[in-house]
Structures are given as structure tokens and as C-alpha cells.
Amino acid sequence: MKTEMDFEELMDEAYGLPNGPAKLGMLEEAARVADVNGMEEEAYEARSEIVETATFCGYPMKALIAFSWQLGKFDQQPEEYDEETLMWSYKWILGKMPDFPEISREKILELLEDFGRRFKSYGYSERSYWYYRFRIFMDFGELEEAGRSYDRFRTMDRDFMSDCEACEQDEIMRYFLLKGDDEKVLEAAQPILKGRMSCAEIPHLTLSEILMPLYRLGRTAEADKHQTKGYRLIKGQNDFVQSFAEQMDYLTRTNPAKGIDVLEETLVFAADHEDPYAKMLFYARAASLLRRWVEESPEYRLRLPASFPYEGDPGDLLKLADYFAEYAQTAAAKFDQRNGNHHVSSLIE
Amino acid sequence: MTASNEYRFQVNLSGMIQILSNHLYSSPKVFLRELMQNATDAITARTEAEPGYQGEVRVELTGTGEQLTMMVEDNGIGLTEADIHEFLAMIGQSSKRGQQAMLDGESSFIGRFGIGLLSCFMVSHEIVMLTQSAKGGPSMEWRGKPDGTYTIRQLDTQLSPGTKVYLRCTPDAAHYFEPDYVKEALFYYGALLPYPVTLHHDGAQHVVNSETPIWLMDPALARSRRSEVLAFGERLLGEQFQDFIPLTTASGRTGGIAFVLPHAVNLNAKRSHRVYLKRMLISEKAENILPEWAFFVKCLIWTDELQPTASREHFYENEKLEEVRSELGDALRKGLADMAESQTERLQKLIRLHALSMKALAVQDQAFYAMIHRWLPFESTRGHRELGELIDEGETLYFTSSVDEYRQIHHVASAQSMLVINGGYIYDSELMATLPMTVHNVRTERLQPDQVSMSFTDVPPAERNQYYDALRLADSALQRFRCRAEVKGFKPSDLPVLFTLSQESSTLRALEKASEESTELFSSVLGSLSSGMSSAGYSTLYLNVSNPIIQRVLTSPDDQMTPIAIEMLYVNALMMGHYAMSKQELEVLNQGIVRFIDWGLRANTDRKGDA
Numbered sequence: 001m002k003t004e005m006d007f008e009e010l011m012d013e014a015y016g017l018p019n020g021p022a023k024l025g026m027l028e029e030a031a032r033v034a035d036v037n038g039m040e041e042e043a044y045e046a047r048s049e050i051v052e053t054a055t056f057c058g059y060p061m062k063a064l065i066a067f068s069w070q071l072g073k074f075d076q077q078p079e080e081y082d083e084e085t086l087m088w089s090y091k092w093i094l095g096k097m098p099d100f101p102e103i104s105r106e107k108i109l110e111l112l113e114d115f116g117r118r119f120k121s122y123g124y125s126e127r128s129y130w131y132y133r134f135r136i137f138m139d140f141g142e143l144e145e146a147g148r149s150y151d152r153f154r155t156m157d158r159d160f161m162s163d164c165e166a167c168e169q170d171e172i173m174r175y176f177l178l179k180g181d182d183e184k185v186l187e188a189a190q191p192i193l194k195g196r197m198s199c200a201e202i203p204h205l206t207l208s209e210i211l212m213p214l215y216r217l218g219r220t221a222e223a224d225k226h227q228t229k230g231y232r233l234i235k236g237q238n239d240f241v242q243s244f245a246e247q248m249d250y251l252t253r254t255n256p257a258k259g260i261d262v263l264e265e266t267l268v269f270a271a272d273h274e275d276p277y278a279k280m281l282f283y284a285r286a287a288s289l290l291r292r293w294v295e296e297s298p299e300y301r302l303r304l305p306a307s308f309p310y311e312g313d314p315g316d317l318l319k320l321a322d323y324f325a326e327y328a329q330t331a332a333a334k335f336d337q338r339n340g341n342h343h344v345s346s347l348i349e
Numbered sequence: 350m351t352a353s354n355e356y357r358f359q360v361n362l363s364g365m366i367q368i369l370s371n372h373l374y375s376s377p378k379v380f381l382r383e384l385m386q387n388a389t390d391a392i393t394a395r396t397e398a399e400p401g402y403q404g405e406v407r408v409e410l411t412g413t414g415e416q417l418t419m420m421v422e423d424n425g426i427g428l429t430e431a432d433i434h435e436f437l438a439m440i441g442q443s444s445k446r447g448q449q450a451m452l453d454g455e456s457s458f459i460g461r462f463g464i465g466l467l468s469c470f471m472v473s474h475e476i477v478m479l480t481q482s483a484k485g486g487p488s489m490e491w492r493g494k495p496d497g498t499y500t501i502r503q504l505d506t507q508l509s510p511g512t513k514v515y516l517r518c519t520p521d522a523a524h525y526f527e528p529d530y531v532k533e534a535l536f537y538y539g540a541l542l543p544y545p546v547t548l549h550h551d552g553a554q555h556v557v558n559s560e561t562p563i564w565l566m567d568p569a570l571a572r573s574r575r576s577e578v579l580a581f582g583e584r585l586l587g588e589q590f591q592d593f594i595p596l597t598t599a600s601g602r603t604g605g606i607a608f609v610l611p612h613a614v615n616l617n618a619k620r621s622h623r624v625y626l627k628r629m630l631i632s633e634k635a636e637n638i639l640p641e642w643a644f645f646v647k648c649l650i651w652t653d654e655l656q657p658t659a660s661r662e663h664f665y666e667n668e669k670l671e672e673v674r675s676e677l678g679d680a681l682r683k684g685l686a687d688m689a690e691s692q693t694e695r696l697q698k699l700i701r702l703h704a705l706s707m708k709a710l711a712v713q714d715q716a717f718y719a720m721i722h723r724w725l726p727f728e729s730t731r732g733h734r735e736l737g738e739l740i741d742e743g744e745t746l747y748f749t750s751s752v753d754e755y756r757q758i759h760h761v762a763s764a765q766s767m768l769v770i771n772g773g774y775i776y777d778s779e780l781m782a783t784l785p786m787t788v789h790n791v792r793t794e795r796l797q798p799d800q801v802s803m804s805f806t807d808v809p810p811a812e813r814n815q816y817y818d819a820l821r822l823a824d825s826a827l828q829r830f831r832c833r834a835e836v837k838g839f840k841p842s843d844l845p846v847l848f849t850l851s852q853e854s855s856t857l858r859a860l861e862k863a864s865e866e867s868t869e870l871f872s873s874v875l876g877s878l879s880s881g882m883s884s885a886g887y888s889t890l891y892l893n894v895s896n897p898i899i900q901r902v903l904t905s906p907d908d909q910m911t912p913i914a915i916e917m918l919y920v921n922a923l924m925m926g927h928y929a930m931s932k933q934e935l936e937v938l939n940q941g942i943v944r945f946i947d948w949g950l951r952a953n954t955d956r957k958g959d960a
Binding site: 012016017018020021023025028029031032035036061062064066067068071072073075100101102103104107110111114231235236256264265268282303304305306308319335 | 781
């Protein structure tokens with residue numbers, strides 16, 4: 001392979017690759033080439049692709065950076081660019097914002113309003129605004145407010161800018177999960193589990209989310225089936241770090257040996273993940289899993305990926321568990337501070 | 350409400366036929382497949398009633414022009430009048446085993462007789478079927494038209510048991526009735542059928558499918574019949590293959606041959622495996638029967654345990670399919686494992702051609718990775734090499750995570766004789782990161798550009814003291830770019846400076862650049878993110894004391910000249926490293942050039958003045 005390629009070559013090459021860090025690298029290279037050569041339209045095009053690829057392979061910060069650049073350009077010359085694609089990306093960006101604890105609650109709500117205002121100005125249905133409001137307040141742990149938005153968004157018409165039904169349904173499930181209503185979670189999961197609703201990420205996400213509710217209801221035979229299937233769907237993809245965490249949470253209780261396999265296979269994705277929220281959950285579940293695993297196999301040496309920054313002895317599982325737990329607690333404290341409650345730390349207790 | 354208020358949908362049959370034929374099937378040519386399926390089902394049914402019964406299918410072409418007619422005849426079970434009503438009068442009534450069997454997905458039959466026959470309306474305005482049931486009763490004639498009307502009558506003569514379907518071709522469909530085409534198509538669909546299919550035309554007779562190869566039911570036998578299998582693959586799949594892997598599932602109800610594609614394929618290439626259900630071709634582009642990663646093979650697969658979708662071109666995504674898919678995947682993997690064990694050259698050849706597929710699979714599957722890792726190719730400071738050779742060097746394998754990082758440091762790294770692998774290509778850095786978990790006694794380490802400095806020579810304190818003033822000037826000049834200067838000695842000596850940045854400082858650069866362009870709201874959001882980052886966000890400009898120019902800059906610091914020289918070296922390093930520059934940096938570049946020209950000209954004038 002050549003080391004220096006022109007913009008078109010890079011984009012072609014990138015289009016030929018599946019989503020992942022390699023494709024992202026290729027696109028960033030294309031954006032760089034476009035920037036250096038003052039090719040603004042091309043730079044915009046490359047960034048559109050970066051936003052999409054980065055959003056779905058664990059680099060929400062890169063997505064945000066590219067999107068910010070795009071939005072600035074768009075506002076300067078709105079007639080030059082397609083607003084639909086950009087506004088569609090805005091949803092992804094908005095959905096990820098609460099995952100960064102450095103971004104204040106006020107800023108996120110300002111973004112939500114900016115988003116709503118833009119959607120309104122193009123005549124899109126307000127459903128998207130209320131749906132994202134619902135999601136954001138769930139992220140803040142303000143379930144009453146989330147509930148009010150939930151009631152609103154469900155009565156509004158869908159349009160072509162709405163998230164797909166499967167994704168919406170998955171968020172509805174999350175709402176009941178946060179409310180601790182396991183029966184309702186499973187009820188909401190039905191259309192997805194029956195295959196009536198699906199998309200590129202559903203049922204992938206769903207199959208891991210329902211494991212703990214099923215476990216708490218004592219329906220482990222069912223859960224085991226979903227676990228196997230769910231893991232097969234997400235294996236090897238760094239977009240699903242939070243799902244790996246959910247898998248470990250369940251396996252810690254039912255089959256820690258299998259949980260350790262999941263941990264070893266997926267730590268490499270979590271360690272390099274740009275989403276602080278997903279990474280926090282993963283580390284928290286990894287800590288509990290290791291503590292459980294010590295009881296079973298105290299001699300075990302965990303295989304850590306080469307890039308993993310842990311300096312200690314991987315054979316001392318309790319120390320390693322502390323490392324994970326401390327990381328998770330520190331992150332959770334930042335979220336709590338931002339949200340002004342104890343919602344996030346309560347999730348990892 | 351009373352029962353009398355119940356109504357039935359009034360279905361417009363000709364509309365339905367339109368929809369079925371234009372939207373359900375991928376092409377009119379499938380009519381032949383549907384007829385063959387019906388014939389196969391009829392023979393299967395008769396064989397079930399009379400074990401050992403020998404079926405056959407005859408296809409005959411007669412007439413020319415508007416009279417061109419195709420007749421497809423089987424000696425299967427045939428239909429009674431009641432059967433005709435059941436299958437043809439009620440579309441959707443499908444299996445001779447009744448509805449429940451169909452719902453359960455277990456049926457000995459491939460087709461859905463009634464619906465399948467409708468596909469013939471894509472090539473003919475009339476379908477005539479003559480049939481005699483093996484159970485007795487009178488011979489029957491059914492004539493159907495595309496508007497949904499049909500007639501049934503009893504024939505005076507008694508035919509032998511079986512069914513004949515006559516189609517008179519429409520002008521658009523004439524090429525589907527050409528003898529050469531029909532012969533190829535019959536082979537295509539029926540190559541694996543366990544009974545003879547013959548084509549009769551112009552008084553000549555061709556047997557379309559020769560004897561069933563014995564490796565068909567026992568793919569393990571294929572290994573010893575290499576040339577036969579390859580020739581069969583070429584005839585059926587139209588490509589000259591050089592290698593294959595036999596596949597079987599535990600139940601033995603699904604098997605096949607995975608032909609290794611003789612050319613590299615794109616990762617997103619459409620999978621097009623050819624699948625035979627009950628030995629009858631059902632799909633030529635089954636995408637979901639093999640795992641995603643199996644894109645380096647084109648397979649012939651035969652199965653009798655999967656349930657086709659309504660179009661008969663794919664299989665229902667159900668647990669059975671999932672099980673079959675994973676077993677076929679295992680068989681393929683096992684084939685590769687066997688090669689790794691006993692035929693490494695063969696595997697090496699395969700990996701050279703399909704390195705990307707192999708890497709994709711290795712990322713997902715550690716055991717597989719362990720098995721084939723030695724033959725995977727990588728780009729390194731020792732050239733393009735197979736991983737095994739690189740491992741044998743016995744050194745730590747450093748790897749970068751992007752092409753960009755690799756480019757920044759590979760000159761310096763190779764001058765320091767560090768073994769660095771370019772992890773920027775797809776899957777490569779993931780493979781490097783997981784290598785130590787997979788293979789024992791191998792060390793890999795992610796190399797950040799700022800880590801090459803590890804192998805630089807430190808400048809002794811006494812000497813460093815000498816550079817104190819110059820360094821202070823340099824640091825203060827670079828401060829506004831979040832960069833600091835450091836003095837080191839490194840090879841190659843003709844490189845004056847090396848600019849490196851950690852992942853974090855790289856993110857910071859990107860944040861700042863986007864911030865310059867974005868809306869106020871987003872700029873402030875980006876601002877919150879960058880303030881959350883630590884001081885590790887500083888990049889480093891290494892000044893190479895082994896370089897003569899740098900020596901001069903360092904040893905005669907000049908309050909005016911040095912900061913500008915350092916700034917210029919900084920922006921030059923950015924350009925060499927292909928970094929996108931911020932507005933501030935571009936300004937430095939422009940002003941610096943103008944200033945140097947100015948100085949150059951003035952020095953020149955001064956000299957002239959001296960003279």
C-alpha cells in the first residue's frame with residue numbers, strides 16, 4: 001500500500017472497509033488531505049463519513065469534533081450543503097453528549113434547544129426533540145422529567161427524521177429498566193425479541209439489556225439463550241462496550257468462567273474506548289466479575305492486551321479488580337457531580 | 350353481530366400474479382427452477398410411497414416462433430382432481446402434508462406447488478398441465494390464464510402416472526426457450542439431482558446431469574478427488590479454482606464444498622454461495638448460510654434441513670439456520686486448521702491472496718489467530734514481512750495505531766533499529782494488541798510517536814547547560830502551541846527536529862481546529878472537553894544536537910532570531926508530518942517566510958555596503 005494517497009483514493013479505500021478504527025483512520029487522513037489542500041467541500045464530505053463511522057465504532061469524541069466543524073461550515077454557507085444528512089447526524093451527537101461528564105447539564109440542555117430549534121425550522125416533526133429530551137433526562141437520572149417527555153413524544157407523529165421504531169423501543173425498555181420495573185422491561189422488549197422490530201443495532205443491544213431483568217425474575221434458561229445469541233451478534237465490535245458490560249454483569253452471577261472469556265476478548269475495545277460512560281460501566285462490571293472469579297480460580301492470570309496501561313501483576317486479581325473499580329468510581333463521581341445526584345454511582349454499586 | 354356478517358377478501362388474482370411474478374422472484378428465468386422443484390417434489394412423494402422407485406424428468410422443446418413450446422414432464426406422483434383443486438384453486442395452500450407441516454418448517458417438499466406454477470406466467474400466457482395421479486382416477490387437464498381463470502376437465506385417455514406442463518413462450522421470453530439456454534439452466538438448477546434430467550430437441554436427446562459425484566453425500570471423499578471436484582466447481586460456478594475445503598455439519602444433513610476464490614475480494618463483496626435444497630438448486634446468492642467472515646470462498650452447499658423463504662431464494666433466519674451457519678463456519682475453520690498443521694504451503698498461498706479475510710477472522714477468533722498468525726503479512730521497519738519472521742527476530746514488536754503515526758516515526762525508528770509495525774491498516778493494530786494473549790513469549794507494545802524518544806541519546810548535563818538560554822527562548826516561543834522543546838541526539842543526523850504528540854495532544858489539536866470553525870455553542874462544548882484534559886496534552890519538538898544547523902541555533906542564541914527559527918522549525922515539522930495547521934500556525938509560517946526573506950536581503954545589502 002502506498003503511504004501517500006490523494007483524497008479520492010482515500011475515500012474509495014475507506015468506503016470499501018467495514019466500520020472500525022481502520023476506516024476511521026482512512027477518513028481522518030482524507031479530511032487532513034482535504035484541509036491541507038484547501039478543499040472545503042471534500043473536507044465536509046469526509047467529515048460526514050467520520051461522524052457516522054466514529055459514532056458507531058466507539059469514538060464519540062471524534063464524531064463530535066467532526067460534527068462541530070461541519071455545523072460551523074454549514075451555518076456559514078447553508079445553501080452549499082445538505083441539511084437533512086447534517087440534522088440526522090445531530091441526533092447521534094446529541095444522544096452521546098451526556099456520556100461526557102465534562103459537558104455541563106446546562107450546556108447539554110442548550111444543545112437540546114439548539115437541536116429542537118433547528119428541527120422546527122426545517123418543519124420536521126417535534127417527536128425527535130421530545131424523544132431526545134426523554135433520553136437525555138434518563139441519562140441525567142431525572143426519571144420524572146424523562147417520564148413527562150416520554151408521554152409527549154409517544155403522541156407525536158413520526159417522520160423521516162425520527163429514529164427507527166426499534167431504536168425507540170429500546171430506549172423505552174431502558175426507561176423501565178431505570179425505573180426498576182423488570183416486568184415492563186420484558187413487555188417492552190417483546191416486539192424486538194419476536195423480530196418484529198430490528199435495525200443495524202437492534203436486537204444487538206436489547207439482547208444484553210434484558211439479561212439482568214430476566215435473571216432477577218428467575219428466568220435464567222431464557223436469559224442464557226439470549227446471552228449466547230446476543231454475544232454472537234456483538235462479538236468483536238467496539239461499538240458495543242456497554243453491552244459487553246451487561247453481559248459480564250449477568251455472567252458474573254451465572255457463569256463467571258464465561259464472563260472471564262468475555263472480559264478477555266473485549267477489554268481491548270473498552271480500554272481504547274472514547275465514551276467515558278460505556279467505559280465506566282465496563283470497568284465496574286469487570287471489577288465485580290474479577291472479585292467473583294477469585295473465589296473460583298484464585299490462581300488465574302488475566303490476559304491483558306498489550307496496550308493496557310495497568311502496571312501491576314495481572315495474576316493478582318483482587319488488585320486488578322481494585323484498579324477497575326477505582327476507575328469506575330472516579331468516573332461515576334464526575335457524572336454525579338455534573339448531574340447533581342447519585343444516579344450514575346447507584347448504577348455501578 | 351351474527352356469523353352472516355362475515356365476508357371474504359375479494360382478491361384480484363391477476364393483480365396477485367403480477368405482484369408475485371414481478372416482485373417475489375428475482376428474474377423470469379426462475380420459472381424453470383419452480384417447475385423442476387414441482388417435479389422433484391412429485392418424485393419425492395412417489396418414492397416415499399414406493400421405495401426404490403426411479404424418477405426422471407424430461408424436458409422437450411418443440412415448434413418455432415409463436416408456436417415455440419416447452420414441455421416439462423415428471424413421472425412422479427401426479428395429481429387427482431381433488432389435489433388440483435387444493436393446490437391450484439387455492440393459492441397459498443401449499444404442502445401435501447397440510448398446513449401444520451408447513452408451519453413447522455418440516456416438509457419433504459421444496460416447492461409450493463400452486464405459487465411456483467404461477468411463476469410460469471412470466472414467460473407464457475397459458476399454462477397447460479396434464480396429470481395422472483399414481484393413486485388412480487381419471488387423467489386430468491388444467492388450463493390456466495394469467496387473469497386468474499382456469500378450466501379443469503377429465504381426459505378421455507388414461508396417461509401414465511406423472512405430470513406434464515406445457516408452456517407456450519411469449520415473444521419477450523423467447524431466449525428462455527432456446528435449447529442451449531435451457532440445457533445450461535437445467536444443469537444449473539439440477540446438477541445435483543439424484544435422477545436423470547434429459548432435454549429433447551430436434552430429435553436429439555441430451556442427459557443434462559451426469560452421474561451424481563460420490564463425494565456429494567460424503568464431502569470428506571472430495572479430498573482424494575481433487576481434479577474432479579475442481580472441474581465440477583468450474584462448470585457450476587464459472588471460475589477456475591485451485592483449492593477447496595469440504596464442509597459438513599454434525600447431522601450430515603448439510604454439506605458442501607467451499608472453493609477458495611482465486612482472486613482477492615473486497616470485504617464488502619456480496620456473498621454468493623450456491624445452495625441446493627434436497628439436491629435442487631434453490632439459491633445462487635444465499636448470503637446468510639455462512640458466517641460473515643467467509644468471504645474468501647464461494648460455496649456449493651446442499652442441505653435438506655433448512656426452510657426456504659417465499660421467494661425460494663434465501664433461508665429463514667431461524668435457530669436452525671444459525672446452527673447450520675455456525676457448524677459450516679467451524680468446518681471451514683477446521684479446514685484451515687488442518688492446512689496449518691500439515692500443508693503450510695497451501696495455507697500460505699491462501700493467506701497471501703486473502704490476507705484481509707484471514708485478519709478479519711483472526712480478530713474475532715483467538716484460536717484461529719494462534720493457528721495462522723505466522724503467515725499474516727505486516728508492514729514494518731524491516732519491510733513487508735510475515736509475522737512469523739518478525740517474531741523470530743526475538744525483539745519487542747512495537748506497533749503504531751495509525752498510518753500517520755507510522756509515517757512520523759519510521760525514519761527515526763529504523764535509524765534507531767527499532768522493529769516497528771505499521772498498525773494503521775485495517776485490523777493490524779488490533780492484531781498486534783492481542784498477539785501476546787494469543788501466542789506465548791511474544792511481546793508487543795503500542796508505540797506512540799512521543800515514545801521514539803526513548804531510544805534517543807540524552808545530552809549530558811554540562812552540555813545541556815550550554816543550551817539553557819536557547820531552550821528557554823524555544824520554550825517560550827512554542828508555549829502558545831502547547832508544545833515544548835527538548836534537546837536530544839538522534840539518528841538520522843540530517844533530520845533537524847522531530848515533532849511528536851501523544852494521542853491526547855492530537856485530540857486537543859483536533860478540538861482546537863474544529864473549535865475555530867464551529868458555532869459558538871459547539872465551540873464552548875469543545876472547550877469544556879479540552880479543559881477536562883490534563884497537561885499531558887503538550888506535544889514535543891525534539892531538537893537534534895547531532896544536526897549542524899541545530900547546533901548553530903543552540904550555541905548562539907539570539908533574542909530575535911532564535912524564537913523565529915524555532916517557530917519555523919516547528920511549522921516545518923508540522924508540514925513534514927502532514928498535520929493540518931491552525932490559523933495561528935499558518936500565520937507563523939507566512940510571517941516567518943517574509944521575515945527570512947527580509948533578513949536575507951538586508952544581510953546581502955549590508956555585505957555590499959561593507960565592501
